[in-house]
Amino acid sequence: MKNGKVSYPYQKVTDFFVQAMQDDDIPPWEKPWISNGTSTHRWNGKEYRGLNWLMTLSTGREGPWLTRKMINAAGGRIKKGEKSIPVVFWKISGYKVKDEKGAETDEVRKSFTMFYYRVWSLEQTTVPKSKYPKWLKEARAKNKPKKNGKALAKSVKESTMAFVDYIKREGIEVKEGSDRAFYRPADDSITIPSESQYKSSVEYVRTRSHETVHSTGTPGRCARFDYDARINPFGSEDYSKEELVAEIGAAMLDAQFGLRRPKVDRNSAAYIKSWAKRLKDDPKLIVSAAQRAQKAVDYILDRKFDEQEPTNGSD
Ligand SMILES: [Zn+2]
Numbered sequence: 001m002k003n004g005k006v007s008y009p010y011q012k013v014t015d016f017f018v019q020a021m022q023d024d025d026i027p028p029w030e031k032p033w034i035s036n037g038t039s040t041h042r043w044n045g046k047e048y049r050g051l052n053w054l055m056t057l058s059t060g061r062e063g064p065w066l067t068r069k070m071i072n073a074a075g076g077r078i079k080k081g082e083k084s085i086p087v088v089f090w091k092i093s094g095y096k097v098k099d100e101k102g103a104e105t106d107e108v109r110k111s112f113t114m115f116y117y118r119v120w121s122l123e124q125t126t127v128p129k130s131k132y133p134k135w136l137k138e139a140r141a142k143n144k145p146k147k148n149g150k151a152l153a154k155s156v157k158e159s160t161m162a163f164v165d166y167i168k169r170e171g172i173e174v175k176e177g178s179d180r181a182f183y184r185p186a187d188d189s190i191t192i193p194s195e196s197q198y199k200s201s202v203e204y205v206r207t208r209s210h211e212t213v214h215s216t217g218t219p220g221r222c223a224r225f226d227y228d229a230r231i232n233p234f235g236s237e238d239y240s241k242e243e244l245v246a247e248i249g250a251a252m253l254d255a256q257f258g259l260r261r262p263k264v265d266r267n268s269a270a271y272i273k274s275w276a277k278r279l280k281d282d283p284k285l286i287v288s289a290a291q292r293a294q295k296a297v298d299y300i301l302d303r304k305f306d307e308q309e310p311t312n313g314s315d
Pocket of ligand 1: 210214243246
């Protein structure tokens, strides 16, 4: 950060989220997930990840998403008055580390610079149906919104299987039946009320996913706890950052299994106000939280990804 200012893309992204939160009166990470299988996808069928996943999801629009160039190439145009959203990518460059005297050493480190470009949702364009890619037609036919109980039960079951797989792999202890939910780093345990204490299985899973994401913060896993988590961290600045990671991560995790987010019972206006302020005060917060959340989810699901989004809007 130079002169206490963050670079323009960070400000742009933060403004987008703050505006979206105020317009809809719901934080982006609590938006109901649209289960048509395309809402967070690019025109080539690949799904956005991390921040871009959250950004596209938070619009509540169906995807896929296209740049102006892609829209033109597909013989369409942007409908009058339709607004784009920013999505980001990173450019990596190497620099030589300097020693105490300011002379360059042979040690090369990577630096990441964030840029953004603009995309529109397909529904905001006039791209003709004949130009729709094959994957899109297939995804729409396959992913009709799942409303029946059977599909929901299947999603819950798959999410539970992934959870069990993770806690076994990591040797995490799970204590059920308490009336509180929390992760305790001191003995690497997740405490959670039992499923019957919740109004629905989706709400139970939501809480479980939240605590599961917290459990990835330890030094041996994603090493996110930059505070001593054994000291009561509630209310601290770092703790609120970690809360954001857990909320976004839980949303990502639940979406993996097609679970629509339940509405949370709380004073939404106060919640929005407090997060909008935090985001404004630290324009890097949402970017870093979304990245950390994605990393946590990949860790839980034991997946490896090439972290980079394409370096331009052409694919
Ligand atoms: Zn939490």
